[in-house]
Amino acid sequence: MFKRMNLILVLVLGLIVFGSTSSIASSLTLDKIKSSGAVTMGVRESSIPMSYTTGDSRFDGYHVEICRMILGDIKDKLGMSTLRINYQPVTSQNRVPLVQNGTVDIECGTTTNNAARGKDVGFADTLYVEEVRIAVKANSNIKSIEDLNGKKVASTTGTTSVQLIRKNKKAKDIQFEEVYGKDHADSFLLLETGRADAFVMDGSILAGNIANAKNPKDFKIVGEPLSVEPIAIMLPKNDPEFKAAVDAAIAKIVKNGNMPKLWNKWFLSPIPPKGIVVGLELSPATKNAWAHLNDKPAEDYVAK
Amino acid sequence: MALDFGIFCKNTLDGGVVDHCFSSILGLAGNSDPSYLDWLISAWGWTLLVSGLGLAIAIVLGILMGALRTLPDTKVVYQWLLWFSTCWVELFRNIPIIVQVFLWYYVIPAFIPPLKAVPSFWLVSMALGFFTSARIAEQVRAGIGSIPSGQRAAATALGLTTLQTYRYVILPIALRIVIPPLTSESMNLIKNSSVAFAVSVPELTLFAMQAQEETSHGIEVYLAVTALYALSAFFVNWVMTVIEKRSRIPGVVSMSPDAKLAH
Numbered sequence: 001m002f003k004r005m006n007l008i009l010v011l012v013l014g015l016i017v018f019g020s021t022s023s024i025a026s027s028l029t030l031d032k033i034k035s036s037g038a039v040t041m042g043v044r045e046s047s048i049p050m051s052y053t054t055g056d057s058r059f060d061g062y063h064v065e066i067c068r069m070i071l072g073d074i075k076d077k078l079g080m081s082t083l084r085i086n087y088q089p090v091t092s093q094n095r096v097p098l099v100q101n102g103t104v105d106i107e108c109g110t111t112t113n114n115a116a117r118g119k120d121v122g123f124a125d126t127l128y129v130e131e132v133r134i135a136v137k138a139n140s141n142i143k144s145i146e147d148l149n150g151k152k153v154a155s156t157t158g159t160t161s162v163q164l165i166r167k168n169k170k171a172k173d174i175q176f177e178e179v180y181g182k183d184h185a186d187s188f189l190l191l192e193t194g195r196a197d198a199f200v201m202d203g204s205i206l207a208g209n210i211a212n213a214k215n216p217k218d219f220k221i222v223g224e225p226l227s228v229e230p231i232a233i234m235l236p237k238n239d240p241e242f243k244a245a246v247d248a249a250i251a252k253i254v255k256n257g258n259m260p261k262l263w264n265k266w267f268l269s270p271i272p273p274k275g276i277v278v279g280l281e282l283s284p285a286t287k288n289a290w291a292h293l294n295d296k297p298a299e300d301y302v303a304k
Numbered sequence: 305m306a307l308d309f310g311i312f313c314k315n316t317l318d319g320g321v322v323d324h325c326f327s328s329i330l331g332l333a334g335n336s337d338p339s340y341l342d343w344l345i346s347a348w349g350w351t352l353l354v355s356g357l358g359l360a361i362a363i364v365l366g367i368l369m370g371a372l373r374t375l376p377d378t379k380v381v382y383q384w385l386l387w388f389s390t391c392w393v394e395l396f397r398n399i400p401i402i403v404q405v406f407l408w409y410y411v412i413p414a415f416i417p418p419l420k421a422v423p424s425f426w427l428v429s430m431a432l433g434f435f436t437s438a439r440i441a442e443q444v445r446a447g448i449g450s451i452p453s454g455q456r457a458a459a460t461a462l463g464l465t466t467l468q469t470y471r472y473v474i475l476p477i478a479l480r481i482v483i484p485p486l487t488s489e490s491m492n493l494i495k496n497s498s499v500a501f502a503v504s505v506p507e508l509t510l511f512a513m514q515a516q517e518e519t520s521h522g523i524e525v526y527l528a529v530t531a532l533y534a535l536s537a538f539f540v541n542w543v544m545t546v547i548e549k550r551s552r553i554p555g556v557v558s559m560s561p562d563a564k565l566a567h
Contacts, residue, residue: 016471025451092517116520158513167317170337179424179504180514186502194420195504 018249021045029105030078038084042098042107042234045089046185047123050128050231050267051109054273059087066253067108067128067233073249092158099234106246107234110202112160113297114229124233124246125293127206127259129285129301131225132161135191135199135206137218138152151176154187154196156180158216164227165200184209193220199259200226204267207280228285229298251293259269259290311519312341312528337399340515340525347511348532354429354505355497355536361433362440367479369393369437370444371470382466389441402499404554405431409503428500436493443485447478465555466472478487479549487544508532 012020024204026137043059044051051061068085075083088104089184095111098104099121112130113123136142142151165178179196181187188209190196199206203221210219235243253259260282265271268278313325315337324333329345336348372389375382396404408427412420419427451474459469501510512529516522 093513093522096520120520157510158517160517162514163316163518170317180501180506180510181504182502189410190504193414 016111017238020021027239027245029236029239029242030074030156030245031081031104032262033105034078034080035076036087037080037082039071040086040088040103040105041071042090042095042104042109044091044109046183046247047110047205048212048276049278050204051270057087059089060272061108062262063108063110063190063231063233065262065266066250067106068194069253069258070233070246073252074245077245088267095234099236102236105147105236109234110177110204110231111234112229112298113232113295114160117234118297120237122235122237122239122243123230123295123297124235124243125230125250126230126289127250127254127286128231129283130204130229130231131283131285132164132200132220132227132229133203134223135188135201135210135219135221136197137191138220140197140220142222145172146174148176148198149173150176151197152177152179152195154179154181154190154199155201156184156187157182159201160227160229161201168226168303188213202229202231204278204280204282207267207278211276211278212274217269228301230289230296230301232295247293247295254290254293307524307527308521309524309528311524312344313339314519315339316343316518322432340519343515344508344528344532347506347508348536350425350500350505350507351494351497351532352536354425354432354500354507355494356439357426357429358432358436359493361430361488362436362489362493365437366440367444367475369441371448371475373441373445374448375466381449393438393441396434397442399435401428401431401435401496402502404435405499407431414455418549425500425505428497428503428505432473432493432496432499435496436489440486440489443482444478447482448474450481451477477556480548480553480556482553483507483544483548487541487548489543490540494536494540497534 019293041059041064043053043061043064046052047061050059051059051063054060071083071085073165088098090098090104090107090109095104095107095109096117098106111117111123113126117123134142134148142148153165153176155165155178162178163178168174169176179190181190184201184205187199187201188194191199192213199209203225206221210216210221213219233246235246263282263286267278267282270277313321315322315335316339317337322328322335322337322339324335325339325341328335328339328342335342359495369389369392372385373393375386377383377386399407405428407527408431409424413422455473455477456469459473464472497507498509500507501513504510508529512525516525519525
């Protein structure tokens with residue numbers, strides 16, 4: 001805590017000096033934002049309701065709105081009158097390289113904070129804790145992971161869930177056939193068309209896909225969470241001042257009591273563009289993350 | 305940029321180093337949990353299986369459709385076959401391959417339920433085979449078109465039926481002519497087989513996308529996958545060159561320089 005206060009102090013001091021001479025501030029990202037008057041936000045195309053497009057190259061979502069609040073706070077801190085936000089759509093494959101090479105200054109999508117990624121990029125304090133769940137058809141008799149024995153289980157190529165179901169297969173000593181969708185919509189189509197009996201994925205993605213389905217009542221989410229993962233805003237590595245500024249803004253948002261309102265808006269109310277309701281209740285894990293802000297990677301959640 | 309190919313010796317469950325990294329792929333020993341190398345090799349196997357099945361379908365149907373497109377329109381049944389083969393070619397070469405794969409996987413089984421029980425690699429092989437057959441058919445048609453019309457006339461004068469003309473006179477020469485474009489088409493088919501990842505065939509592209517996410521060593525994973533794709537395509541190239549040399553008839557198709565020297 002003392003360290004973080006120090007960092008903020010350094011940042012604030014740096015900013016005061018910044019007014020007269022620009023050589024003191026050492027944060028590359030903050031320098032770039034200040035000199036160019038613009039910031040590039042990495043967003044996802046279809047991660048409803050975390051980060052998605054509402055059409056016409058406009059982007060919105062739980063993380064996107066939080067990022068706009070953070071950037072507003074940083075704009076004020078830097079004493080800028082306007083700050084242009086450029087939205088850069090990213091994918092699961094290119095998001096880490098784009099943050100590493102500086103194309104994207106702040107990625108507001110659905111990125112799991114884990115130790116492997118921590119070697120390449122930084123993460124802000126977690127505001128959303130994801131639970132990996134199982135989606136099945138409403139008339140299915142699958143109730144938990146054990147019931148998947150002998151079934152077909154879908155997941156999306158290029159996600160951590162694929163490895164997770166493999167681990168569960170081994171640990172629980174059950175047999176099932178894995179089928180892979182090339183994206184979440186595709187994996188859901190596998191479940192919808194009966195090519196898979198279950199779809200294992202992050203709870204918010206399952207809820208979002210079910211909400212978007214022709215008939216949402218045909219599907220349900222079952223079972224204990226298979227894994228708990230912190231989903232965090234991704235930042236460039238080795239830019240402690242920028243991270244401190246982002247975390248300070250997050251702390252302010254949480255302190256002002258905005259988080260329950262944001263949750264209500266994105267997870268429990270109709271959201272643009274089609275006015276669907278995701279309908280995912282606030283989990284104790286996410287509530288806990290708000291109460292004790294931290295940037296612990298997923299590995300620390302397993303030990304708990 | 306340091307490359308770490310050690311990731312291929314790690315197991316796919318918790319990232320621990322396996323006991324038998326190389327001996328397991330040679331079949332000498334087994335790992336209790338598969339390593340990324342084991343997975344890579346099995347993914348390569350799927351790529352070769354899908355491409356091999358696709359190529360077999362493509363060559364058989366391609367030669368058939370290509371020959372049908374050159375039939376003389378002297379009989380009603382020939383006209384009907386001409387129309388059918390033209391439709392076949394135009395249908396399968398004018399739809400993008402990934403759309404065809406999705407059609408076979410999701411759309412057609414919705415109308416013909418028994419197809420739902422067919423493993424996805426068969427459906428992908430069919431889609432790849434039909435797509436490539438349309439392209440091979442056009443090459444075979446071009447090959448047949450390049451044969452002097454006197455050959456066909458001579459065959460008719462000898463009293464050969466149309467079927468016999470194709471079997472003994474036209475196709476043996478035409479197929480030798482089209483070996484070079486057929487080689488490119490076969491190599492294309494191996495590369496096109498990467499669309500199989502979209503319908504859950506665990507082949508090289510699916511391996512690459514998943515393994516780079518799990519290991520965070522995307523560069524090494526893609527390098528390995530690139531090498532295997534290139535190796536497979538070179539192998540096909542080599543086989544086709546051997547076939548081309550073995551099947552050469554001196555004086556009939558003299559396209560390569562050393563064949564010219566023989567005269």
